[in-house]
Amino acid sequence: MAPAEAQYLKALRGFFQPILEAEYPEKGSMLVLALDEACSNVVKHRRNALMEGMVHVRATIGGGAIRIEIGDFCGTDDIPNIKPRDLADVRPGGLGTHFIAEIMDSVSFQPEPGFPGRMALVLEKRTAGTGSPAKDEGAQDDGD
């Protein structure tokens, strides 16, 4: 968990980078990009209504996959507006969503338990490993 402000994105990347690169050496840096793009989306659009200005990130590794969850990413009404842009249209906007879709094997929204209308963004990437027991990694709110 970290404040949903641009100045904290580097610290979030720094926390997750060694974890993701250790688990997926070939594509770890791209997973960091996907995670960063998702967090940047929270910072830019501030759709997260529940978390009081914080971005919540959890990475779960195990079972042959890496799962990254961004808590309270948006409301159900926002989902139709979250889509990659046409890459032939050379302009800013929607590129981060394109990156996430290209990098991850699965991108989905899941309801936040106990919070009707609020959705978490769930990113999944299959790894080459046979699957170790799942373990959670979450960024600490240490203000770095």
Place this chain on the structure above:
Amino acid sequence: MAIKVDTLNEGGVTILKVTGEVDLESSPALHDQITKLIRSGVPLKVDLSDVPYMDSSGIAVLTQGLKLSQQKGVAYALLNPSTQVQAVIDLALLSQLFTIEHTDA
């Protein structure tokens, strides 16, 4: 600001040397520098060899620079992009759009 930008002139071409991670926080500063230099009308090369990380906001800045340079008729190129930056440019399917120069040994 997480990046450092330095300019030098080499034979009538301005080299904008970028050092640090280009993300949502730092990309506005890069945008300002690139825009200012292109508006000055001098050919510009953006040296990305010491940029270990760039996100979509950085790619957007480079793309905006390309569009502005085309409007102004100013030569614009990317110089020695790092492995991560090149990977992100490729991911955006923009490697054919930019002029990318490699001078490293």
